Amino acid sequence: MPDSAAVKTRLRDELSTRIARVRKDFFQSLQIVASGVGAYYIAEQFLGHHEPIFAATAAIVSLGYVSGATHARRILEVSLGVILGIAIGDVLMLLMGQGMWQATFVLFISIQIARFLDKGILFTIQMGLQSTLVVLLPPSPDGVFARSLDGVVGGLCAFLLMFIFPKDPRKEPRRNASALMNAFADVFYSSAKAMKEYDGKAAWLALSEARQLQPLFNKCEADVVTAIGLAKLSIVGKSQQGELKTLSKRFSATDLAIRNTRVLNRRMASTLENVQLSSTAVDSLAQVFVDIGNAVHTLGEGMSAKERETRRGMMHKARTELEHVAATLEPHQMKVETLEGESLVLMTRPLVVDLLEVTGLSHEDAVDQLVPLGESITERAPKTNILPVIAAPQTSAVRVESLLHDVPQEEAEQPVDTAAINTVLRTRAANSKDSTTDSR
Template structure:
């Protein structure tokens, strides 16, 4: 008879050791993942951390050494709050937060002067500052920080030179945060380039899905492409936000005005790509119809599948071109992409692609405006893009 002991149900010490080793291996893998992810976060935080430190200490030193304020802690805290630790400190956002911090402290100073330092004043100051913070910004963290600043105004001892020194300190912190944002902005092209890579990678896959649907006579591939295509709207929305922030900084920053040209070109590219994606959604739905209702013979299916593959290759080249950091290199790469797109566009004749039914002809005709939009995304005019289309008899 087998008895159950402390080593497990079977009492086998090898089984117990195996479970212990398995748990240890899991813990080790978990620890390694945490260390890698933590190291990655720490590396990406090096520049923001250094910027925050410079802003906070610089504001404190300026208020103390230049203005002669005693322990100007609100200069440092206002600089940190205004600068934030996000990936895209916008000029308008920094100004709004700096003004909000200053107003919060000013409200506390005024109420402290009029009502005196007591619990009722502290209650009123926190309430009013919270309302002002919610009016200025929707972020919960900002509201919490502003409320904390306002209650500190009431609870900390009055400065030697009077209560309003703290409002001046907050203004100093906000101004220094704004100056740092303007003089040392982030890489303005990195985030739009990353967004464009994601967008064009998805577009390329959608075109390949359409090719696969035609080649295999399985419309589910086109359905998958259609779902992916619909999901590009969030990427486009994020791209527009990133570009708006980047253009804003390039407009006001004396060190980044040279980036304005490529950012303006990128904005035009995003708008034309948006139009092309809208057409692509319609194309994917038409491919589903053509495949499900067998509206093309085998030769027509193969020709159109080959065309979608060629278009996918051309769009992939365009996506890589748009991530080029320098203007000259970008323009050279876009010229290559334009040639590839133009070659695919020149084939969009229903007869040439074997589209011999009404629905298949409609599919080819839908491809024509889509490719014109992709060509315009390379930076050429509408008339130049249209000139790549073959004349229809």
């Protein structure tokens, strides 16, 4: 039997989610009602049509709740689908009459024409539905193409409502940005805790948190596209499009940062379970994760703020915080002395670059903020100036050993396999460790 307390909590959460959804879409619900009733009234009172249900249908479907596509395209698809569908139905009904087989033929023809004209699913559905209804329903007393005109009235009413009485399209993207970046910051705080406590299981949980960011990001990406479409239809939308387009660019850079975070967390979890880093390396890496988390939290405040000056101030603050982190991401400077620890530092560098791009820096300027790595990362690593360009996938371990010492110029020009280099490096490190143990 399920725990009653857990069931109550789940029901309470579900109820809260549903209420929040109603509140979020309340203004758009008013728009849909006004558009549908208005279209019906105009077609009936001004055009003299009897029961112009197609006018209300076109208006309601055009303003339906949508995410991830522009309202302008949706309204056009619905309006054209209704008009063409009704027109095709009227023409074919005149030629073939009414009945089930006529309706079947009309539906098939309408769908084929719709797929030829447009790839949109909504367009196809509207054409097929409206043409079939025209053939199945009794003829309109207002004339052959009266229903097509009703569809035009419904589409125009939808456009008019969106233009004169728009909602602020920035509200939802701002709320989503705050939720996404706060959850993103929590991933780094969890990573810092896992590193500080040297807990592999906690690191895997941090990776799970990073993976759960994807649905949040997808919602942000879809809603900002919808918001830009709403702004284009709005009478005051020009002043809003700039912020929305900037937010869209910030989301694109955030997407890259999230992907790099998953890679970093996966490597960190494996490292904590299989390798013991020094205490200084653990402390420095944990502090870097905390600093990045703080910067991401600041980014969220900057992306969700209503006032322009507040957004600029928060972005400047986040950039300063990330530049400080970028200036420390050098293994020697962080007291990281093992290959495994260095890999975590190196994986953090492109992540910080992505976050700097979220603040508005170009990629080149963001990369310039990173502290240079120098010629060598560790004492065991070969100097980069003696490693030739890789041109072939296979090289013997004996050939690699020669690269770790003095290498003649003619041999340095030969191709080398980096996988073999890693094998030799690890072997030498293990032999050195065994020799130290034997001497003791």
